[in-house]
Amino acid sequence: MEENIKVGVSSCLLGNRVRYDGGHKRDRYITDVLANYFLFIPVCPEVECGLPVPRETMHLEGDPENPRLVTTRNKVDHTARMQEFCTKKAQELENEKLSAFIFKKDSPSSGLHRVKVFGNSGQAQKKGRGLFAAAVVDKYPLLPVEEEGRLHDASLRENFIERVYCYHRWQSFLENEPDYKKLIQFHTRHKLQLMAHSPKHLSKIGKLVAAGKTLPRKQMLEQYQDLLMEALTLKATVKKNVNVLHHIMGHFKTYLSGDEKAELLEIIDSYARSYVPLVVPLTLIGHYVRKYQVSYLQDQAYLEPHPAELMLRNHV
Numbered sequence: 001m002e003e004n005i006k007v008g009v010s011s012c013l014l015g016n017r018v019r020y021d022g023g024h025k026r027d028r029y030i031t032d033v034l035a036n037y038f039l040f041i042p043v044c045p046e047v048e049c050g051l052p053v054p055r056e057t058m059h060l061e062g063d064p065e066n067p068r069l070v071t072t073r074n075k076v077d078h079t080a081r082m083q084e085f086c087t088k089k090a091q092e093l094e095n096e097k098l099s100a101f102i103f104k105k106d107s108p109s110s111g112l113h114r115v116k117v118f119g120n121s122g123q124a125q126k127k128g129r130g131l132f133a134a135a136v137v138d139k140y141p142l143l144p145v146e147e148e149g150r151l152h153d154a155s156l157r158e159n160f161i162e163r164v165y166c167y168h169r170w171q172s173f174l175e176n177e178p179d180y181k182k183l184i185q186f187h188t189r190h191k192l193q194l195m196a197h198s199p200k201h202l203s204k205i206g207k208l209v210a211a212g213k214t215l216p217r218k219q220m221l222e223q224y225q226d227l228l229m230e231a232l233t234l235k236a237t238v239k240k241n242v243n244v245l246h247h248i249m250g251h252f253k254t255y256l257s258g259d260e261k262a263e264l265l266e267i268i269d270s271y272a273r274s275y276v277p278l279v280v281p282l283t284l285i286g287h288y289v290r291k292y293q294v295s296y297l298q299d300q301a302y303l304e305p306h307p308a309e310l311m312l313r314n315h316v
Contacts (some may be wrong), residue, residue, distance in 0.1 A: 004039060005168050006096050008136070010104035011044035013148050018044040025104060027148045037307060038164075039046060041096050045109040045132040049085035051078070060108045061090075064117040064127040069108055082109060093136070098143060099168040100160070103133050105116045105147040111135075113148045135313035142167070142229045155235065160307045162230045166193070169301070170225060178221065180212050187224075192302035194231050196244045201231035242272045244302065245281055255292040266289075279313040292299035 002255035011018050015026035030040075047053060056074060060067035068079040086131050103110045110130045117128035129137075137145060150156045173186050187209050192203040212220050245268045249261070256264070267284055270276045282303060289297045297303065306312060 005037065005099045005164065007038040007094060007099050008040055008101035008163065009042055010041045010094070010107065010110045010148070011042035011047070012282060013102065013104055014040060014042050014193050016042060016044070018047045018053055020046070020053075020055050020057050025148075027151075027171075029151060030102065030148060033310070034161075035124060036099075037310070041093075041098065043089065043093075043110075043132070045082060045085060045089070045130075048089065049078075049082055058108050059124075060115060060117040060128045061131075062119070064125060067117050067128050067131075069131055083133050083135075086132045090135045090139040093140075097171065098140070100144040100146070100164040101136055102151070103145065103147050104131065105149040109133070109134075112145060113150075119192070142225060144229075154312075156316050158312040159232075161188070161237055161310065162193075162236075165306045166190070166232055166301065167229065170228065174221070179217075180220075183212060183221070183224065190228070190301050192244050192248070192300050192306060194228070195247065196236040196240050196302060198231040198234045199240070199243075201227055201234075205231070234274065238272060238274065241278060242268060245271070248285055248297065251294050251297055252292065253287055255294070255309075256302065257287065261290070263275070268298075277314050278316050283314065 006110060009030065012025045012026075013027045013030050015024045015031060017024050019025065034040075046055065046058075051101070056071040056076070058069055058071050058078065061070045062068045068077055069082050070077050070079075103112045105111055105113070106115060107130050108115060108128075109132045112129060112133045114126040115128035115130055116124040116126055118124045133145070136143070144160060144167055146156070146160040151160065170186075173182065177184070178186075187205065191202065194205065194276075208215075208220065208223055208227065215223075249264060249268075252261075252264075264284055267276070267281045271278060271281050285297075286303060288294070289303065
């Protein structure tokens with residue numbers, strides 16, 4: 001699998017004592033598992049914009065679309081200070097060539113989803129986004145982003161890490177003087193992965209690639225990456241995976257014996273009924289790919305979208 005995958009992360013999640021109370025929010029899955037595969041680039045917006053540790057707690061106030069960052073007790077407004085930092089830091093992160101970012105949930109600076117925004121009445125609406133998280137998403141709309149809390153959901157975790165690896169492959173592709181022939185090779189490798197997430201996007205991308213020579217290269221690559229990452233944000237459901245598994249079976253029709261076909265169909269059906277996880281039919285398919293040397297399948301990203309050691313498909 002790919003190496004040197006840089007992922008931004010809220011500093012407190014790594015165990016750094018940068019919280020308002022001098023504590024941290026170490027996440028063991030991030031530090032003990034993902035750290036073996038990703039190079040983490042920590043960011044603490046509060047500390048890096050000059051606020052001390054410890055410090056007064058803060059929250060978001062006002063319009064959820066354009067909130068202010070205010071201390072909870074003394075009502076000191078740090079909005080301008082934080083926004084200045086966010087703009088500068090988001091620009092600086094371009095040099096890191098990040099492949100993803102993991103944010104701290106509920107944080108007024110780094111929360112990605114449903115951050116509390118307090119109105120004039122003192123009541124909170126869970127409709128906000130942390131100021132730094134908003135700046136990163138605005139600057140890098142294709143970048144895979146997630147909150148640490150959501151990574152404990154097996155389906156969300158698998159989808160996020162799959163996007164990280166695919167985005168990193170795309171970044172590597174762009175760095176190697178891509179031409180039309182190389183784009184076809186990249187697309188061929190990712191066809192089944194796209195089919196598992198969105199057959200509609202696969203169709204759109206196929207038409208784009210077919211018309212590729214008539215488009216300026218920059219335009220073609222930009223449209224491709226937009227559709228690619230948009231497709232991968234859609235979940236690969238059991239139904240869509242079953243469709244891909246049957247499609248893969250078609251590539252074995254001249255190789256498998258009657259018993260082998262029956263066994264594979266039975267296991268796919270067991271997956272469709274949620275009796276076994278996705279890793280079970282894929283393990284058997286991987287065995288057949290190696291046994292019969294099916295060239296089209298040997299390089300398909302769908303069969304190994306991320307390291308098997310992460311065991312992500314053992315739970316979906």
